[in-house]
Amino acid sequence: MGIHIGAQPNPIRKHQQLKDPQPLQSKSxxxxxxxxxxxxxxxxxxxxxxxxxxxxxxDETIDLIYVDPPFMTxxxxxTTNGPNYNDKWAGGIEQYREFIKVRLIEMHRLLRxxxxxxxxxxPRVAHHVRLLLDEVFGVESxxxxxxxxxxxxxxxxxxFSRKHDTILAYAKCxxxxxxxxxxxxxxxxxxxxxxxxxxPFKQTKKGxxxxxxxxxxxxDVWDIPFLSTVSLERTGxxxxxxxxxxxxxxxxxxxxxxxxxxxxxxxxxxxAVAKRMNRKWxxxxxxxxxxxxxxxxxxxxxxxxxxx
Numbered sequence: 001m002g003i004h005i006g007a008q009p010n011p012i013r014k015h016q017q018l019k020d021p022q023p024l025q026s027k028s029x030x031x032x033x034x035x036x037x038x039x040x041x042x043x044x045x046x047x048x049x050x051x052x053x054x055x056x057x058x059d060e061t062i063d064l065i066y067v068d069p070p071f072m073t074x075x076x077x078x079t080t081n082g083p084n085y086n087d088k089w090a091g092g093i094e095q096y097r098e099f100i101k102v103r104l105i106e107m108h109r110l111l112r113x114x115x116x117x118x119x120x121x122x123p124r125v126a127h128h129v130r131l132l133l134d135e136v137f138g139v140e141s142x143x144x145x146x147x148x149x150x151x152x153x154x155x156x157x158x159x160f161s162r163k164h165d166t167i168l169a170y171a172k173c174x175x176x177x178x179x180x181x182x183x184x185x186x187x188x189x190x191x192x193x194x195x196x197x198x199x200p201f202k203q204t205k206k207g208x209x210x211x212x213x214x215x216x217x218x219x220d221v222w223d224i225p226f227l228s229t230v231s232l233e234r235t236g237x238x239x240x241x242x243x244x245x246x247x248x249x250x251x252x253x254x255x256x257x258x259x260x261x262x263x264x265x266x267x268x269x270x271x272a273v274a275k276r277m278n279r280k281w282x283x284x285x286x287x288x289x290x291x292x293x294x295x296x297x298x299x300x301x302x303x304x305x306x307x308x
Contacts, residue, residue, distance in 0.1 A: 042259060045271065045283040045298070047291045050263035053284050054106035062110045062282075063178065063258035066249055066270050068120040068241060069103075072096045097128055103263070104136045110261070111172040116143065116179075116253040119168045120241070126166040133170050143169040143177070148245065150226035169253075182252050183214040222248065235293050237267035246273040254279055268294025275301050 046053050070087045089096050107117055117137070121129050126145075134142065146167040155161050171177035189200040189211075201208040224244050227233055233243060246269050254260060256278045262270035265283035271294060274281040285291055 042280045042282055043275075045265065045268065045285070045291050045294050047286070047288060048284060049286055050284045051103055051106065054103065054110060054263065057110055059109055060112045060115075061259065062261045063112055063115050064250065064254045064260045065107050065111060065115070065117045066120070066246065066260070066262050067103075067107070067118070067264050068239070068262075068266065069100060069264050070096075071122045072125050073122075093125075093128060096125065097132060100129055101132050101136065104132055107263070108136050108172065113173045113176050114178050115172045116177050117170050117172075118146075118249050118253070119170075120148075120165060121168070122165050123162065126168070130168055133168055137170040137172070141170045141172070141174050143171055143174075143179075144220045145169075147221045149221060149223050152226050167249075178253055178255060178258075180252050180255075182218040182248060183212060183216060184218050184248075185215045187211045187216055218248070218252075224248070233269075235267040235297060237290060237293050240267045241269050243269055243273050246270050247277070250274060250277055250279060265294055266290050268297045272297050272301055 041057075072089055072093070073087045074089060076086050076088070104117075104119075111117060117133075119129055119133065130145070144167075146169060148165045148167060150163055150165075152163065187200070192200040192202060194200050195208070199210060201210050203209075222245070224242060227240060227242050231242075234240065250260060250270075250273055257280065259280045259282070260270065260274040261282045261284075263284045265271055265285045266287075267290065268283060271281045271283045275298060283294055285294070
């Protein structure tokens with residue numbers, strides 16, 4: 001079961017009333033759980049303010065962090081007759097920046113020197129968050145500005161349809177970070193010659209150049225479908241991301257047995273993928289709906305594994 005720390009009001013609604021973000025419960029309570037036996041908790045979904053949880057954890061204990069924080073849409077993010085969360089910020093961009101910055105400082109401390117962080121935002125706040133990452137992690141630690149391109153309903157008559165998110169990737173220590181090259185898709189073979197077995201090749205001065213059997217190397221533009229309204233992955237939680245997106249991130253920036261953390265875990269996509277890929281995992285969310293949905297999702301994976 002997930003760990004619950006104290007009574008949890010809606011965290012964003014609370015921040016509407018405060019210029020500086022405040023923890024939802026005392027640090028001492030979280031510390032007793034996170035440092036029990038002087039070890040970091042793992043394979044748990046913690047119901048808490050993630051800042052308080054992170055402050056209670058020991059240094060350099062995580063290999064990969066993926067976070068999908070609020071996007072400062074100034075709306076209530078919801079599904080029809082389902083869970084919702086308030087993404088309104090009375091203090092404007094300065095309040096949002098402070099909310100993100102204090103958490104990035106903790107995430108930097110928690111990452112091992114071989115670790116990487118991926119911060120998932122949208123174009124409205126991506127430039128603000130990138131500057132904060134430059135400040136906390138260092139400009140020299142920047143790895144990628146990944147463009148996740150997708151197609152969903154809705155068009156605009158005033159501008160090009162906004163159909164991408166931005167995922168900012170930074171290393172804890174540039175050059176020491178884990179990275180595994182990914183391949184996907186197909187090559188353009190128009191006009192190429194084919195050998196006796198039908199394989200396309202490019203003729204060069206050194207002879208025939210064949211293409212890699214696993215496809216071209218993945219770049220920083222990712223064309224991964226958004227979850228449809230009838231997708232079997234759907235949990236009913238708003239802003240849920242597809243498992244294929246997290247599979248690519250986890251495969252690229254971790255190894256089997258590594259510790260993966262998502263401190264805005266929502267429906268638990270990161271945790272579910274990490275579990276299937278034989279990684280350790282830790283999730284946290286201030287929403288009781290998110291914790292309940294994510295825990296049920298992880299329990300189903302456990303049952304499926306034990307049944308197989």
